[in-house]
Amino acid sequence: MLISKLIPEMLHSSVESLGRTKKLTRVLIVETKWWHNAVVYQIYPRSFADANGDGIGDLAGIIGKLDYLQTLGINVIWLSPVFRSPMDDHGYDISDYCDIAPEFGTLAEMEALIAEAARRDIRILMDLVVNHTSDEHPWFIEARKSRDNPYRDYYIWRAPRTDGSAPDEQRSNFGGSAWEFDATTGEYFFHLFSKRQPDLNWANPQVQQEVHQMMNWWLDKGIGGFRMDVIDLIGKEVDRGITTNGPHLHQLLQEMNAATFGERDVLTVGETWGVTPEIARLYSEPARRELSMVFQFEHITLTWDQQDGKWTPRAFDLREFKGVIGKWQSALGDTGWNSLFWNNHDLPRAVSSYGDPGRYRVESAKMLATALHFLKGTPYIYQGEEIGMTNVRFESVEDYQDAESLGLYRERTLAGVSHEAMMEGIYANSRGNARTPMQWDASENAGFSHAEPWMKVNPNYREINVATALDDPGSILHHYRVLIRLRKERPVIVHGDYRPLFDEHPQLFAYERRLGDQRLVVINNFSGQPVALELPASLRGLAGESLVSNYGPRNVLGQHLTLQPYESFAIALDTQTT
Numbered sequence: 001m002l003i004s005k006l007i008p009e010m011l012h013s014s015v016e017s018l019g020r021t022k023k024l025t026r027v028l029i030v031e032t033k034w035w036h037n038a039v040v041y042q043i044y045p046r047s048f049a050d051a052n053g054d055g056i057g058d059l060a061g062i063i064g065k066l067d068y069l070q071t072l073g074i075n076v077i078w079l080s081p082v083f084r085s086p087m088d089d090h091g092y093d094i095s096d097y098c099d100i101a102p103e104f105g106t107l108a109e110m111e112a113l114i115a116e117a118a119r120r121d122i123r124i125l126m127d128l129v130v131n132h133t134s135d136e137h138p139w140f141i142e143a144r145k146s147r148d149n150p151y152r153d154y155y156i157w158r159a160p161r162t163d164g165s166a167p168d169e170q171r172s173n174f175g176g177s178a179w180e181f182d183a184t185t186g187e188y189f190f191h192l193f194s195k196r197q198p199d200l201n202w203a204n205p206q207v208q209q210e211v212h213q214m215m216n217w218w219l220d221k222g223i224g225g226f227r228m229d230v231i232d233l234i235g236k237e238v239d240r241g242i243t244t245n246g247p248h249l250h251q252l253l254q255e256m257n258a259a260t261f262g263e264r265d266v267l268t269v270g271e272t273w274g275v276t277p278e279i280a281r282l283y284s285e286p287a288r289r290e291l292s293m294v295f296q297f298e299h300i301t302l303t304w305d306q307q308d309g310k311w312t313p314r315a316f317d318l319r320e321f322k323g324v325i326g327k328w329q330s331a332l333g334d335t336g337w338n339s340l341f342w343n344n345h346d347l348p349r350a351v352s353s354y355g356d357p358g359r360y361r362v363e364s365a366k367m368l369a370t371a372l373h374f375l376k377g378t379p380y381i382y383q384g385e386e387i388g389m390t391n392v393r394f395e396s397v398e399d400y401q402d403a404e405s406l407g408l409y410r411e412r413t414l415a416g417v418s419h420e421a422m423m424e425g426i427y428a429n430s431r432g433n434a435r436t437p438m439q440w441d442a443s444e445n446a447g448f449s450h451a452e453p454w455m456k457v458n459p460n461y462r463e464i465n466v467a468t469a470l471d472d473p474g475s476i477l478h479h480y481r482v483l484i485r486l487r488k489e490r491p492v493i494v495h496g497d498y499r500p501l502f503d504e505h506p507q508l509f510a511y512e513r514r515l516g517d518q519r520l521v522v523i524n525n526f527s528g529q530p531v532a533l534e535l536p537a538s539l540r541g542l543a544g545e546s547l548v549s550n551y552g553p554r555n556v557l558g559q560h561l562t563l564q565p566y567e568s569f570a571i572a573l574d575t576q577t578t
């Protein structure tokens, strides 16, 4: 559907030469898509709900929780991989793209999930992991048989150097060399993740066609789109050491779009760690026919050491953080589209990273939700975020059950990093923090499973769980419901301009959203200390409707503003007062 969006703004240039400033109206033509006002909920199936009592979450478990998700108000489920897999990287190593891992269920159950979700107006995004496959994928089993096997060129093979060592020094993201020697054929294959995840050779047109065919097969089943795993790696040129943002990337995506989802009304979101705002526009500007949106991680990596990365955490600086969020809000304000998230299955829990998982857990989790859900873009909620689940401190790195944490623990402790320093990094940033079983109630195993769960539950489940949250009208869960509903009701939240407020304030993250004469003010105290300040004349005396708050309703901005720790609220301003 095409709608005209009227954006009044003051233009000072040519009109000022006439000696006065005149209000002009700029008209933007925006094609609205269903996913512009959608809210996505990410499920990590292994840890969500176990229906068959084997300690591992499954599709039947998800179907059993669809009513819960419908009441929450979400429209889309991003399902982390459920395909057949040896689970070296918990499903991000796929051995059959057209079948379901037996521990998760069957293809028939997957079809039932798509249909049951559709009955509740919920669409399913499949996780498209096509930078690599599992080493148990039939393509790779064939490819490693001989150098002239027809599948050889589906992967990236290079001869050893004369001394027999790996072709070059490129490193895997999970530690160690990116090259693994294959004794049968005497060559190395390339893998940017574990050695059980060989990279596909996207320069081979047959690989492209196979992937397109498989995508269409899933699209024909009625899915709502794809989340595309590390998609910015597929245009790589290994011989030039280029892995991210390779020269063929955008062409490959345009071809994929044309061959698969281009004419279908679906959501596509790319995982792109190496993206800049300029590159994000290449992906998400509709006229370029690539993707709906991408995930950028610039705000996430602000708490990582610049050299050492996530294993050496760096203190959070709100001004830096606001700068990054504001930059992305403006850069994709008129063209392209933002995805909005604080956490996912690879990241620590939001309330532990940016809030206070202790004394102010409820207040800070609500504040984080408000700060995110009033931004422009499509919000993503990661399972358990809506009840304020926290990071976990296990004694042993083994308990985090994660190929990355284990691989890097080994590599870095061998290189001299102390066990204690490494564990601090793991407590702050291990992916395992996000993967402890979903906390449904206070019964044994948090109501996740009747059997011993594949991964230990967070011991705080008796206090933090869905059942308790459902019974408490003041819970974080109810706060999320309100935020999701507001997005559906108010176009200003979806389409309005973003204008930062109090840019230099070290504790406040505040902004305005404007669309025509609709105006919202959102104010968040991002700290555990109270804030008191004098409001500028431009905000003083503004009043309206209190949309959401985490202490008590607020509907007027006076001369002074005093905020409690992590206090946050949004007001829809009365146009008469503005």
Ligand code: NOJ
Pocket (backbone or CB within 6 Å): 089, 092, 093, 129, 193, 229, 230, 271, 345, 346
């Ligand atoms: C990104 C995924 O989100 C992560 O979980 C996975 O390990 C890597 N890609 C490799 O597929």
